[in-house]
Amino acid sequence: MDALVNPTESSLLHFTTAGSVDDGKSTLIGRLLYDSKSIFEDQLLAVEESSKRRGDGHVNLALLTDGLRAEREQGITIDVAYRYFATPKRKFIIADTPGHIQYTRNMVTGASTADLAIILVDARLGVIEQTMRHTYLASLLRIEHVVLAVNKMDLVNFDQSVYEKILADYMAFANGLENLPLICPIPMSALNGDNVVERSMQMPWYSGPVLLEYLETVQVLTQNTADKARLPVQWVIRPISDQNDSKLGNLHDYRGFAGRVASGTFRIGDEVLVHPSGMKSRITGIHTYEGEQTEAIPQLSYSITVADEIDTSRGGMIVKSGEPIEVGHEFDAMICWFADKKTLKPRSRFHLRHTTNEVRTVVTEVLYKVNISTLEKSQENLEFSLNDIGCIRLRTSAPIFFDSYAENRTTGSFILVDDQTNNTVAAGMIIKRIKDAFEEDAEVTI
Numbered sequence: 001m002d003a004l005v006n007p008t009e010s011s012l013l014h015f016t017t018a019g020s021v022d023d024g025k026s027t028l029i030g031r032l033l034y035d036s037k038s039i040f041e042d043q044l045l046a047v048e049e050s051s052k053r054r055g056d057g058h059v060n061l062a063l064l065t066d067g068l069r070a071e072r073e074q075g076i077t078i079d080v081a082y083r084y085f086a087t088p089k090r091k092f093i094i095a096d097t098p099g100h101i102q103y104t105r106n107m108v109t110g111a112s113t114a115d116l117a118i119i120l121v122d123a124r125l126g127v128i129e130q131t132m133r134h135t136y137l138a139s140l141l142r143i144e145h146v147v148l149a150v151n152k153m154d155l156v157n158f159d160q161s162v163y164e165k166i167l168a169d170y171m172a173f174a175n176g177l178e179n180l181p182l183i184c185p186i187p188m189s190a191l192n193g194d195n196v197v198e199r200s201m202q203m204p205w206y207s208g209p210v211l212l213e214y215l216e217t218v219q220v221l222t223q224n225t226a227d228k229a230r231l232p233v234q235w236v237i238r239p240i241s242d243q244n245d246s247k248l249g250n251l252h253d254y255r256g257f258a259g260r261v262a263s264g265t266f267r268i269g270d271e272v273l274v275h276p277s278g279m280k281s282r283i284t285g286i287h288t289y290e291g292e293q294t295e296a297i298p299q300l301s302y303s304i305t306v307a308d309e310i311d312t313s314r315g316g317m318i319v320k321s322g323e324p325i326e327v328g329h330e331f332d333a334m335i336c337w338f339a340d341k342k343t344l345k346p347r348s349r350f351h352l353r354h355t356t357n358e359v360r361t362v363v364t365e366v367l368y369k370v371n372i373s374t375l376e377k378s379q380e381n382l383e384f385s386l387n388d389i390g391c392i393r394l395r396t397s398a399p400i401f402f403d404s405y406a407e408n409r410t411t412g413s414f415i416l417v418d419d420q421t422n423n424t425v426a427a428g429m430i431i432k433r434i435k436d437a438f439e440e441d442a443e444v445t446i
Contacts (some may be wrong), residue, residue: 013215016095016110018134019120024151026081028120028190028211029096033085035197036212082110089216108137108336108427112413115220116145118211123156123187127169133372135170136389139177140334140429142409145218146174146181147211154189158202163187176375184214228403229264229272229320230411231296232355233257233312237303256287256303257318259356262410264320266296266304271321274310275401280321281306315357317401317411325411326402330395332367332431334405335416337384339425342418344384344392350425352396354414360397361416367391384426391431405429 017025081096095110111117117138121131138146148170156162167185174183186195187206194200197212209217237256257274266272270283285305286293296302304318312318319325337344344363352361366382369390377390384390405412416426 012091012093013116013218013220014093014095014114015116015118015215016097016107016114017118017120018097018107018111018138019149020122020125020128020130023120023122024190025118025120026096028118028149028151028188028196029083029094031190031193031196032094032212033083035193036085036087087212087216092215107134108141108338111138111141111143112409112427114141114143116147116215116218117143117181118147118149120149120151121166121170123150123152123162123166126166127173129373131170132173133387133389135174136177136370136372136375137336139179139181140336140389142179142406144181144220146183147214148183148185149190149211150185150187151190153187153194153203154192158187158194158200160203160205163206173375184208184218186211186214227263227298228323228325228408229266229270230262230325230403230408231257231259231266231302231304231318232262232357232401232411233316233318234259234301234314234356236313254305255309256285256305257312257316258301258303259318260301261296261298262355263298263408264323265298266302266318266320268294272306273319273321273324274306274312275317275319275325275327276399277311278327279308279310281308281310283307315355315359317355319401326404327399328402329397329399330364330393331402332391332393333414333428334389334391334431335384335426335428337386337388337426339418339423340386342425344426345382349419351417351419352394352400352414353417354400354402355411357400359400360419361394363392364395365393367393392428394428402430404431 017029019025083094083096085092085094095114097107097110117134119131119134119138121127135146148167150163150166153159153163170185171183174180186208187203188195188200188211189202190196194202195206195210197210199210200206235258237254237258239254266283266286268283268286271280272283273280283304284307286296287303287305288301293302296304317325335344344366346363346366348363350361352359366384367390368377368379369382369384369388370376371378372389401411403411412430414428414430415424416428417423418425
């Protein structure tokens, strides 16, 4: 079971913004930072000066996140920008992602670690294809919470009927998702600050939370130390020395498997399986730069020693006995295709990077593509081009050690890399069960 984190001073919320071009994502984040008094005076002065040089008639708060020169010149977000701020109730990490369709891969990058997604809709335009694409991706990435931010309400005279029409259209689409997030709709004006940090006097008909209030109080699922223990091996530490070290003992005899714990907890004395050999052993030591530890917890890096001479290297996996991991050459996966000059089709070959492992892989079958507008699964055209989403079957040259993405976001995800250009061409989420996912009765869980 995942644990619920209460919104306390020490809690941390990762969230991302998404939406189409000019929906106001960067402006919303700038307003959030400005109204919550989370920016420094020199930052504000720099933004004011930039706004004057650009000829803006107001302080352009979007410039707080659009840091690249090209972004400032074009008035669009190109790269993922991360910002950090805190209130007395919670700490936040924000990923401001692009809205342009050609930068969908950047949106996937920013959303891959998010607990919550803010999906903006321009009140004048309503729900459009990019709104649906980003919502589908949020669902695919197992983001539990979505804020539907109906922005620019000031440009439709704060009309309640406009907001309700957009909400109805959005829910008609969202209700067709296999992994439906918890959705909180909020009408707002990021430019003027309505319902961002302070409640708007222009929309008395809205009685729900304002954005910051919701962000401070939403309960999010977090990795539990009781999850299945997984340590992808990044490096084998083997000093060749006869000296003694106060932290490691005799360096000549030291052999540690180093990596970052993906999930679960390892403790000294735990029985473990070490892949690819599948041999059993027992943990005898857990070390960091600070010295020996009694346990290894998720998302921190350690060097682990075991009682037996076991052969593994980068790309291997240490798991706790009784918590088996899938080991195999073949699996199904949902992918989002990133490349604009290359397509994916059956028999395509790539490098697959999964945790610390890299192997060659071939697409043995394209099972279906998803029509973003209707959520229908289609087998009519099985060639993937830019931003296409669908399900494929892969076979790797060597076994990988994985869980389904639904069970573990780290060991259940991968990227495909073009072997000629070394460009990342797709992000994938593993489906544990291998079957014809296009059949009507097929159960697809990611």
